[in-house]
Amino acid sequence: xxxxxxPAEMLIEIFTYLPEWDFLRNARHVCQLWxxxxxxxxxxxxxxxxxxxxxxxxxxxxFSAIQLYIKKLVMHSTYIQTFEKHYQDVKFExxxxxxxxxxxxxxxxxxxxxNNFFSMFPNFQIIKITPDFWKxxxxxxxxxxxxxxxxxxxxxxGSTVYGGNLHDLHYRFxxxxxxxxxxxxxxxxxxxxxxxxTVAQILEICPTLTSLNISGAYVSAESFKMSTNGxxxxxxxxxxxxxxxDDDLEALTKRTSCLKTLNIEGCSLITERGFLHIAFNCSxxxxxxxxxxxxxxxxxxxxxVITKIAKACPHLxxxxxxxxxxxxxxxxxxxxxxxxxxxxxxxxxCTNITDISLFALADHCPxxxxxxxxxxxxxxxxxxxxxxxxxxxxxxxxxxxNNIDDTNVSELxxxxxxxxxTYQPRTNSSINSELDMSRSKMHCFHAHLxxxxxxxxxxxxxxxVTKLTKILPDLISxxxxxxxxxxxxxxxxxxxxxxxxxxxxxxxxxxxIRRQDYLK
Numbered sequence: 001x002x003x004x005x006x007p008a009e010m011l012i013e014i015f016t017y018l019p020e021w022d023f024l025r026n027a028r029h030v031c032q033l034w035x036x037x038x039x040x041x042x043x044x045x046x047x048x049x050x051x052x053x054x055x056x057x058x059x060x061x062x063f064s065a066i067q068l069y070i071k072k073l074v075m076h077s078t079y080i081q082t083f084e085k086h087y088q089d090v091k092f093e094x095x096x097x098x099x100x101x102x103x104x105x106x107x108x109x110x111x112x113x114x115n116n117f118f119s120m121f122p123n124f125q126i127i128k129i130t131p132d133f134w135k136x137x138x139x140x141x142x143x144x145x146x147x148x149x150x151x152x153x154x155x156x157x158g159s160t161v162y163g164g165n166l167h168d169l170h171y172r173f174x175x176x177x178x179x180x181x182x183x184x185x186x187x188x189x190x191x192x193x194x195x196x197x198t199v200a201q202i203l204e205i206c207p208t209l210t211s212l213n214i215s216g217a218y219v220s221a222e223s224f225k226m227s228t229n230g231x232x233x234x235x236x237x238x239x240x241x242x243x244x245x246d247d248d249l250e251a252l253t254k255r256t257s258c259l260k261t262l263n264i265e266g267c268s269l270i271t272e273r274g275f276l277h278i279a280f281n282c283s284x285x286x287x288x289x290x291x292x293x294x295x296x297x298x299x300x301x302x303x304x305v306i307t308k309i310a311k312a313c314p315h316l317x318x319x320x321x322x323x324x325x326x327x328x329x330x331x332x333x334x335x336x337x338x339x340x341x342x343x344x345x346x347x348x349x350c351t352n353i354t355d356i357s358l359f360a361l362a363d364h365c366p367x368x369x370x371x372x373x374x375x376x377x378x379x380x381x382x383x384x385x386x387x388x389x390x391x392x393x394x395x396x397x398x399x400x401x402n403n404i405d406d407t408n409v410s411e412l413x414x415x416x417x418x419x420x421x422t423y424q425p426r427t428n429s430s431i432n433s434e435l436d437m438s439r440s441k442m443h444c445f446h447a448h449l450x451x452x453x454x455x456x457x458x459x460x461x462x463x464x465v466t467k468l469t470k471i472l473p474d475l476i477s478x479x480x481x482x483x484x485x486x487x488x489x490x491x492x493x494x495x496x497x498x499x500x501x502x503x504x505x506x507x508x509x510x511x512x513i514r515r516q517d518y519l520k
Contacts, residue, residue, distance in 0.1 A: 004033055012040055020048050024062065038062075044069040049079055063090050072097040073121075077104045077130075084117040097126040103155075104131040104140070114143035125182075130155035130189065134169050141176045148182050155189030155216075170195045178205045185210065185235075190217040200226035211235035213263075218242060224251045231255045237263035239293070246274030253281035263289035265322065268299075275305045279312035286315055292323035292349070299323045303331035310335040320346040332357035336364040344370035348397070351375060355382030362389035372397035374453075379403040380464075387449055387472075395451040399479070405459035451477040455507065462492055469499035478506035486511070493518045 003011070015037055018027055028038035037043070044066040067090050077100050083090075098121055118124075127149060131137040137156040144152075156169070177183060183206055194217050203209070203224075210232050221243035233256045238244050244267045253259065259282050264270060275290065288309070291299045301324045310316065310331070316339040321327060327350045336342070336357075342365040347353050353376040361368055368390040374397050383398055398404055449472050454460050462482060469475065478500070484492070497503060497515045505514045 004031070008037070011037055012042055015040075015043055028062065039065045039069075041069040046070075046072045046074075048074040049076065063087060067092050068094055070095050072099070074099040074101060076100075077102045080104065080117050081113060083120060084113055087120065088116060090120060092121050093123060095121050095124050098124050098128070100127075100129040102130075104129065104136055105133070111139045111142060114140050118143050118147065125149060126151040128153035128187075132156065138169055138172050141172050145176050145179055149180050150182050151185035152180075152183060153187040153189070156192070167195060170198050174198065174201050174205070177202050180206070182208065184208055187211075187213040187215075188217060189215050193218040194220065194223070197223070197226060199223035203227070203231060204229065207232060209233060211261075213237040213239075214242075215239040219244060221245060221248060224248045224255075228255065230257065232258070234258050235261040237261075237289075238267060239263070239265065242267070243269060245269035246271055246277075249274040250277045250281075253277045257281070258284055260284055261287040263287075265289045265291060265320070266293045271300075272302060272305050275301065276308060279305075279308040283312060284315060285309075285313040287318040288313070288316060289320040290324070291321045294322065294349075300326065302326050303328050306331040307334040310338040314338055315341065317341055318344040321350065322346055323349040325349060325351050328352045329354055329356040329360070333360040336360040340364055341367060343367055346370075346372040347376060348372050348374035351377065353377060355379055355385070358382035358386045362386045366390055366392075368393055370395045373401070374398070375400040377401075377403055380405065380407070391448055393449055396449060397451075397453040398457060399453045400456040402458055404454065404457045404464075406461045406464040448474065450474060453477075453479045455479040455481045455509075457481065466492070466495060466499070469496050473500055474502055475500045476502045476504070478503060480507065481509050484508055486513075490518060 006014075011033075015023075015027070023038045028035045039062070047066070047070050070092050071094055073092065073095055075098075080100070125148065127144065129140060131140045134156065137154075141154075154173075177186070186202070186206070186209055199214070199219055200223050203212075204227055207229075212233055212235070214237065217240050219238070219240055219242035224244075225247065228251075236252065236256065236259060244264070246269070249264065249267075249270055254277075262278065262282065262285060270290075278285065278288070291301065299321075301321070303326065306319075306321065306324075306327060307330070311334065316335075319335065319339075319342070324347075327347070329352075332347070332353065333356070335345075337360070342361070345361070345368070347357070350373070353373060355378050358371075358373075358378055359382060361371070362385050366389065368386075369392050371386060371390075371393065372395070376398075378398065378401055380403075383396065383404065387393055387396065452468070452472065452475055454465070458481065460480065460482060462484075465480060465482065469478075478496075493513050496506065496513075497519050503515065505512050507513075
């Protein structure tokens with residue numbers, strides 16, 4: 001059977017996996033049918049051009065054919081001048097989102113370059129761009145001011161201003177925001193110090209803003225206390241070298257009564273007094289990111305604070321408390337009982353968390369989808385109980401958990417020998433009891449788990465991994481840190497791939513083991 005004998009809708013579905021580069025260079029030249037499919041409106045709504053083209057003329061007809069279909073365009077910054085010089089007659093009338101993936105690193109581009117380039121996208125509303133040089137940043141903002149932007153992700157990282165006035169750039173940015181009456185989402189990425197009132201003015205002059213994300217830039221401590229007007233923000237993220245502290249968090253939370261997402265990871269000046277303002281002022285909160293940016297750092301945050309936040313924010317769906325090493329099981333039990341709609345939790349680096357927390361999450365949060373609990377005191381009992389009872393769990397990170405070992409392999413054997421499932425009602429008593437996995441009557445019950453990380457858990461054995469992969473047959477991502485020999489352990493690798501039919505490869509320390517090398 002020839003591939004072209006397939007129905008057109010199946011061919012189109014197959015072609016959705018091809019990158020744009022293959023369409024430009026290869027697929028569309030195979031035959032008339034493939035050329036026709038390459039311009040299908042369904043395929044051409046989202047286009048990515050991350051490889052530089054060395055020829056400008058031949059794709060012109062192609063872009064002319066698909067220009068009205070494209071709604072989102074992702075491209076490398078080198079295409080800015082390419083499009084501006086060669087494709088000025090092409091108009092992407094229906095394009096709404098433009099994403100420049102790399103820094104614009106040219107020196108002093110004239111206004112005309114940005115003006116001509118953006119004029120090709122007359123109706124775009126979402127843009128991400130990072131001019132590296134201060135003058136390019138100014139010219140880019142000037143050109144963008146002619147458009148009505150709903151979402152702006154703007155970065156400028158130049159290490160020096162080369163005689164330019166950074167204050168003028170901040171003024172230009174404020175002026176730009178002031179003219180954007182429809183702006184709702186603003187992301188600022190910079191490596192410079194913001195003028196003391198830059199953020200304050202942005203908040204003051206942009207009442208429609210619902211999301212503000214600041215990263216990299218140094219933000220003064222007074223930025224959020226310069227005015228007291230209410231804010232429409234539902235999402236706020238601060239990842240910067242700022243003096244953002246307790247008073248700033250208090251001022252922010254008092255001004256944002258509808259805040260649903262708050263990310264203050266790495267804001268080391270915030271103490272327990274500041275965190276309590278989340279409980280006082282953010283009753284609608286759904287996503288909270290506190291603690292550190294990685295689990296190797298430690299945050300001084302007690303269990304009492306998490307308990308108060310959990311009880312005050314019953315709609316919480318995701319909590320990240322990376323590196324909060326003082327947290328203990330009691331606060332996770334309170335979190336689970338108060339926030340039954342929890343979808344995800346990240347407790348990486350919370351070294352005092354044990355199986356009791358996983359029992360509580362399993363008993364009270366059946367919708368849990370993601371659980372990361374790296375470098376904790378949990379064991380296989382807690383992990384398997386969570387997998388069994390949270391039927392939507394797709395990702396579990398238990399790396400560097402050295403209490404995970406093959407002590408309970410016999411219980412795993414009982415699961416494999418059981419051919420039918422008997423549902424056992426869950427009770428709160430399971431929190432303080434031993435997990436009897438032999439009574440769970442599981443048979444391919446938790447095939448929902450797709451991503452399992454057991455790396456750096458040094459007591460995980462090959463026997464345990466083999467049993468787990470039999471119980472978790474739908475894994476598509478697996479990470480291990482077991483010593484193995486590529487040549488002598490072929491049979492073990494084959495068994496893992498046979499157990500997990502969707503697993504194309506898995507990580508073994510720093511080595512990638514690929515299915516194609518062991519199963520034909």
